[in-house]
Amino acid sequence: MIQQELLEIGKRAKQAARQLAYASTESKNKALLAMAEALLENEQEILQANTIDVKAAEHKGIKKSLINRLRLTSEGITNISNALKEVIVLRDPVGEGEVWTRPNGLRIQQTRVPLGVVAMIYEARPNVTVDAAALCLKSGNSVILRGGSEALESNKVLAKVIAQAAEESGLPKGCIQLITETNRDWVQQLMRMNNFVDVIIPRGGAGLIQTVVQNATVPVIETGTGMCHAFVDRDADYEKAIAIIINGKTQNPGVCNALETLLVDEPIAEDFLPRIGEVLKKHQVVIKGCPRTCEILPFALPAEEDDWISEHLDLILSVKVVPNLDAALDHIYQYSTKHSETIITENYSKAQRFLKEVDAAAAYVNASTRFTDGGRFGFGAEIGISTQKLHARGPMGLKELTTIKYIVYGDGQIVT
Amino acid sequence: MIQQELLEIGKRAKQAARQLAYASTESKNKALLAMAEALLENEQEILQANTIDVKAAEHKGIKKSLINRLRLTSEGITNISNALKEVIVLRDPVGEGEVWTRPNGLRIQQTRVPLGVVAMIYEARPNVTVDAAALCLKSGNSVILRGGSEALESNKVLAKVIAQAAEESGLPKGCIQLITETNRDWVQQLMRMNNFVDVIIPRGGAGLIQTVVQNATVPVIETGTGMCHAFVDRDADYEKAIAIIINGKTQNPGVCNALETLLVDEPIAEDFLPRIGEVLKKHQVVIKGCPRTCEILPFALPAEEDDWISEHLDLILSVKVVPNLDAALDHIYQYSTKHSETIITENYSKAQRFLKEVDAAAAYVNASTRFTDGGRFGFGAEIGISTQKLHARGPMGLKELTTIKYIVYGDGQIVT
Structure with a gap:
């Protein structure tokens, strides 16, 4: 049974989608500009609501990194508004196609x-409320938002401000809706509203994503979990290797394209590990090593099975010495979440083999896994990074928020 | 809990897929040719197994149209073998792409x-066993087949013959596997084997498809159910309209792109309905009409709510008189399964409005819905017709059996 109020949200969204489907790019851009301006005009109200969320989170003792994600500042709101304006200049994929x-x-x-x-x-970050709404609207979709309860007050104001601006500028009522009920049962129902919802995109931790994958009957695009590996081959350029590993692990450890496991080719382990170990130590990175790694690096902690399976999302790096490329590929095959993997090598054939055999959204040679990102790939803003194979894989931009339709012009043709 | 034997099938399929992913087009084509030849060589064994299935079906009193789908003949096996050879000439999408x-x-x-x-x-048709295996193999996928229990003996021999031919020609063991256990519990388990199965494609009646959509955690591509409409506008060319309606309803009424509901514009109802009514009668088509239709056509039976919702898949046509294009679009919006819809009109603006506003895999003007088909669209063989919006929509060929991977060539780049 679906809650009456949720059913109403679904109906409104579907009704709005029917009109939005053929809204002109011009009218969608006009709405996006109005939304960007409305955010700046309502800065005070947004900041007040955000303060309530932040105080409640502090009171609950939520950890600092999460509170930082939750907190909005005047500058933060300007950034959100600017990000929205960037969506205006992106090319609208609706109506593009081929003919034969x-x-x-x-x-x-x-x-x-x-x-x-x-x-x-x-989950927590309130900017997702605006980013997601902007990308959905630009691609002609209506959107139902369900953010984390920690950000509820912020999200309420943000959604109200942008929905109002969009509707006042002429887009259909119901094009942006936020579910304000925090009862988890509503999310369970939402995931099964196949008559009203065309796709569900979960964005957040592995727990959230698995809950959606396991329970949804609406088609899902799985995003985010990134158990990313770097393999340093015996023919690697150490300088490149060190730069790529440090970048992958330390530049922003809390994100899905950060490096989680380092695999080192046995013949260079004794030479390379002490070098990278020193640099990692300087960057306050804790090493969880296999027995061979711990032998070579006395300051490494012993890794447990879970260190190979779960994202650290922190300044912790799992390190394993492997006998060769085959073993590295096997390890990645076993533990990868199919997000991003990189090999560091100067050997042509091994690079090509890695690129070919690794099954991931992005396979790199001699580059940081941190590049797997809509902006860095050149797509503009992204709605998430798909780690599934159906529909979209890797960074998802506007095109991935569309489907196709065959329009067929006849003059009386029948099948014979 | 997953059955051990099913788990073994999953593991073998996954292992085979790892190798198949980079099998050359040449080696895949060689296997397809071997499979086509093996079918002809083993014709006797296939026919014998099929006779067992057909006799059992007759004994059970299964209806004739189903038995006809089940029955194989020497000519039928040649056709299946030829269809397989046609897959050889299709372009292999694996490895195609763009670079920037x-x-x-x-x-x-x-x-x-x-x-x-x-x-x-x-479900019943044993040719799907071979068609599906050929398309999956050509696109580099391993395939797990689970056909209808009525065709079990036929499928066992077909799958054995083609799997053996594929493996002997050098493709990995496990690239084609048939589940021979008829216990439905196995299908339930198969649908939740996310670690081993990348996508499930159900092909058959609405019941089967809904069971999969409701229970699978593995991503699904929904196929097939086609509640197709034709709207005859007041500005229609009657000759075209009659040809398209008769073709849509009678050329092959048991398929998903057959016409199920005819909507007639009120101003022409009194003039047009008797004309199309006569022709439909000649073709033994039973009309289930709205009250206005029954008023005009005394031989029409009154339609019930279910006649607007469910496919007849038979020589039965639901007919409704609607006041105008808006009402036709509303009816389609409410009852469509988003497969194929057609308008018959000479009016430019109404044609364009229909094409724009109808939400379906294929929207037609002045042509039969029966064209929604991989072969007729020019894609070659199809694995099904997707009625969902994610990943694939409309006829699915080889390209729809692939995903993308980003291969990134660097020379030491890091994110700043």
Whole structure:
């Protein structure tokens, strides 16, 4: 049974989607600009609501890194507003496509159209409320947002401000809706509203994503969990290797494209490990090593099975010495979440083999896994990074928020 | 808990997929040719097994149209073998893609790669066993087949013959596997084997498809249910309208792109309905009409709510008189399964509005819905017709059995 109020949200979203599907790029851009301006105009109200969330989180003793993600500042709101303006300049994929003519004269046009209703389920960061709404709207979708309860007050104001601006600028009522009920049962129901929701995108920790994957009947795009590996081959350039490992682990350890496991080729382990070990130590990175690593690096802690499986999302790096490329590929095959993997080598054939055999959204040679990102790939803003194979893989931009429709022009053709 | 034997099938499929992912087009084509030849060589054994299935079905009193789908003949096996040879000439999408270079010199290559392990769950027709295996193999996927229990003996021999031919020609063991256990519990388990199966494609009746959508945690591509509509506008060319309606309803009423509901514009109802009514009667089509239709056509039976919702898949057509295009669009919006819809009109603006506003895999003007088909769209063989929006929509060919992978060539780049 679906809650009446949730059903109403679904109906409104579907109704709005029906109109949004053929809204012009011009009218969508006008709405995005109005939303960006409305955020700046309502800065005070947003900051007040955010203060309530932050105080409640501090009171609950939530850890500092999470509170930092939750906190908004005047500058932060300007950034959110600017990010929204950047969506305006992105090319609208709706209506793009190809056309061909069949021997019987039938003209078939494969055209990009919006998905319809997108439901986003996410955790603490309130900027996702605005980012997601902007990308969904620009691609002609209506959006149902369900953010983390820690950010509820902030999200309420943000969603109210942008939805109002979008509607006042002419987009249909219900194009942006926030679920304000924090009862988890509502999320369970939302995941099964196949008649109203076309796709669910969960964004957050592995727990949230697994809950959605396990329980949704609405199609899901799995995002985010990144158990990323770097393999330093015996033919690696040490300088590149050290730069890439330090960048992968320390530049922003809390994100999904950060490095979690380092695999080192046995023949260079005794030479390379002490060098990288020193630099990691300087960067306050804790090493969880395999027995061979602990033998070579006395300051390494022994790794447990879970260190190979779960993201640290912190200044901790799992390190394993492997006999060769085959063993590295086997380790990655076993533990990878299919997000991003990199090999550091100067050997052409081994680089090509790694790129070919690694099964991941992004396979790198001699570059940091931190590049797996919509902006860094050149797509503009992203709604998430897909780690599944269906529909979208890797950074998802506007195109991934659309589907296709075949438009067929005939003059009386029948099948014979 | 997953059955040990099913787990073994999953492991073998995954292992095979790891190798198949980079099998050359040449080696895959060689296997397909061997499979096509093996079918002809083993014709007697296949026919014998099929006779067992057909006799059992007759004994059970299964209806004739189903038995006809089940029955194989010598000519039928030649057709299946020829269809397999046609897959050889289709272009292999694996390895195709685009490449671009980022300002920092990073070269990003978006490349098509196989999905991995595809599970097909389907009903009576044994040719699906071979068609599905051929398309999955050509696109580099291993396949787990689970056909209808009525075709079990036929499928056992077909799967054995083609799997053996594929393996003998050099493809990895486990690339084609059939589940021979008929216990439905196994299907339930298969749908939740996320670690071993990358996508499930159900092909068959609405009941089967809904069971999979409701229970699978593995990503699903929904296929097939087609509640297709034709709207005859007041500005229609009657001749085209009659040809398209008769073709849609009678050319092959048992398939998903057959016409199920005819909507007629009120101003022409009194003039047009008797004309189409006569032709439908000649073709033995039973009309289930709305009250207005029954008023005009005395031989029409009154339609019930279910006639607007469910496919007849038979020589039955639901007919409704609607006041105008808006009402037709509303009816379609409410009852469509988003498969194929057509408008018959000579009016430019109404045609364009229909094409734009109808939410379906294929929207037609002045052509039969029966064209929604991989072959007729020019894609070659199809693995099904997707009625969902994620990943694939409409006829699915080889490309839809692949995903993408980003291959990134660096020379030491790090994120700043």
